[in-house]
Amino acid sequence: MRSKPRNSRVSPSFAAVRTGLLALSLAVLAACGGGGKGKDETTAQASVPVEVATASHQSITANYSGTATLEAVGDAQVVSKTSGIVLQLLVEEGMHVQKGQLLARLDDDTARNKLAQASATLKKAQASYDKADKGFALKITPKADYDSTKYDLEAQRAIVEGAQLDLSYTRIVAPIAGVIAKRSIKLGNLVQVNQSLFQIVDLDPLQAVLNVPERDLDTLKAGQPVRMNVDALSGKAFDGSIARIAPVVDAASGTFRVTCEFRDSTQTLKPGMFGRIEVAYDQRHDALVVPRNAIVEEDGENSVYVIEPAPAKPAKDDKDKADDKNKGKKGEAIAAETAKPALPGFVAKRRVVKTGYAEGDRIEIRDGLADGERVITIGRNAVREGTEVQVLESATKSPDAMAAVGATEKHA
CATH class of the missing domain: 2.40.420.20 (conserved putative lor/sdh protein from methanococcus maripaludis s2 fold)
Incomplete structure (x- = not known):
């Protein structure tokens, strides 16, 4: 008896492959002239x-481009020169201060007491010296006694000046003009000697240091104009100039330092901002120019x-x-x-x-x-x-x- 033939159903994957091959063949035939397209x-x-x-001929400027971080020219850490309790705070972060302006006041009772004692002792030393001076003039006081009272008076005057200086240290004043960038103390804190109290930065001018390859040593000069684009300010441009150029080349990196200075009366620029700096050092007014991507x-x-x-x-x-x-x-x-x-x-x-x-x-x-x-x-x-x-x-x-x-x- 003849065996029954097996089911010859084609799998979907094979059908798809066959259909793709057929379409590819038709496309090849059409490309070979089946569609009647000309050569x-x-x-x-x-x-x-x-x-x-x-x-075309245009004007073009030669630039050196580099990146740098802005730094404040004046940056002072205000520290305490004496110990005491903070009794008064007169400034806050972001405030503009002038040189010598009072920032805070410490407890000065101890300093005033020492000054009073030193002043009283000075009066006593002054009286002894005056008596010895008269006696020495009349030749009834030995010279050794006269010299001793004189030296005691000078030493006591120094002690009084030191007590006055200690009293002045209870008044915390600004060493430079600028902006209060940081306040590290609170009212009522006990501060110690050399403890940091405030940070003051001078925002005008600001500087940025470029590390330029030594091949450009003769290209850049002090006084040349520069332009800086700041990413944090949506690429806004600021004009400045080269303040100074280091006279030596770093042997390890093969670069030299170029310090650029920027003055911003609006104080939009801040220390720590990252900038892209361009220095225009030459210009040609009739150069043949094409797009760079050519x-x-x-x-x-x-x-x-x-x-x-x-x-x-x-x-x-x-x-x-x-x-x-x-x-x-x-x-x-x-x-x-x-x-x-x-x-x-x-x-x-x-x-x-x-x-x-x-x-x-x-x-x-x-x-x-x-x-x-x-x-x-x-x-x-x-x-x-x-x-x-x-x-x-x-x-x-x-x-x-x-x-x-x-x-x-x-x-x-």
């Missing part, structure tokens, strides 16, 4: 879409890709024209599409260039490029010598074209 249209689709910029660095050379008109293509022969006419409606559609005005064809040509100053997104070309030549800025990584390109005009470029540029650069 010229296929070539146009192969062109790489790019954006270009024109090299530069390609390869094998230690800088180059750009210049676009030039593509060579003329041979016209269709009579046989091809006859074939197009015999294709019916599909041929008519292709002919209508061909009749549309085509974008001019260009090819990319690599050009080795010598660069100069760079400022922002612009860079100077010293050699290898002429005024008016157009260089590729977007899409340059997707082209090589002789690659056909399609120039996208910035005013008419579509999102689809920009997406094509991004995809091309991603896979390059």
Whole structure:
């Protein structure tokens, strides 16, 4: 007896694979001419879409860029020179104070008592000296006794001055003008000698120190203007100048210190802020400039890709024209599409260039490029010598074209 055939049901995964292969085959057939597309249209689709910029003469400034943290020129820690209870606080954090202004007052009873005792002893020493001085003048007081009373008087005067100084230490005053950045004591606290009480910072001017490579030692000079952009203030710019330059180079790092100074009357800048500093040290008013993203660095050379008109293509022969006419409606559609005005064809040509100053997104070309030549800025990584390109005009470029540029650069 003939055996019963097994169920020949195809699995879903196999069906999906077969469907995919069929679709791929149809696509290959269409690409090979099944759809009736001409050779010229296929070539146009192969062109790489790019954006270009024109090299032109402009003014450009040479800058040195670096980063630094702002520091206060005046930064004083106010410490106690005597011990005592805090009886009065006259300032708070954020308040502006002047040099010598009273900040706090300590208990001064002990200091006043010592001064009173020292003053009384001074009066006694003064009386003894006056008596000895008269006796010495009358030659009835020995010189040794006269000298002894004189030295006792001088010593007691020093003790009184010391007691007065101790009494003055109970008044805490500002050593510099500035802003109270920190208060470390509270009312009623017992403070000891050398205990920190306040921190005062002078916000005008502020300084930032750049560690500059030694190759720029002759480039930067004291007095040159600088500009700083502060990230914490949304990139706001502040103008300053180079205050001084260190006369020595650090052998370990190969850098030298450049101190920049900034004066901000609004006191928007604060110590500790991080800034990006640019020092403009030279300017050229007639430099050939292109966008910085046009530069390609390869094998230690800088180059750009210049676009030039593509060579003329041979016209269709009579046989091809006859074939197009015999294709019916599909041929008519292709002919209508061909009749549309085509974008001019260009090819990319690599050009080795010598660069100069760079400022922002612009860079100077010293050699290898002429005024008016157009260089590729977007899409340059997707082209090589002789690659056909399609120039996208910035005013008419579509999102689809920009997406094509991004995809091309991603896979390059």
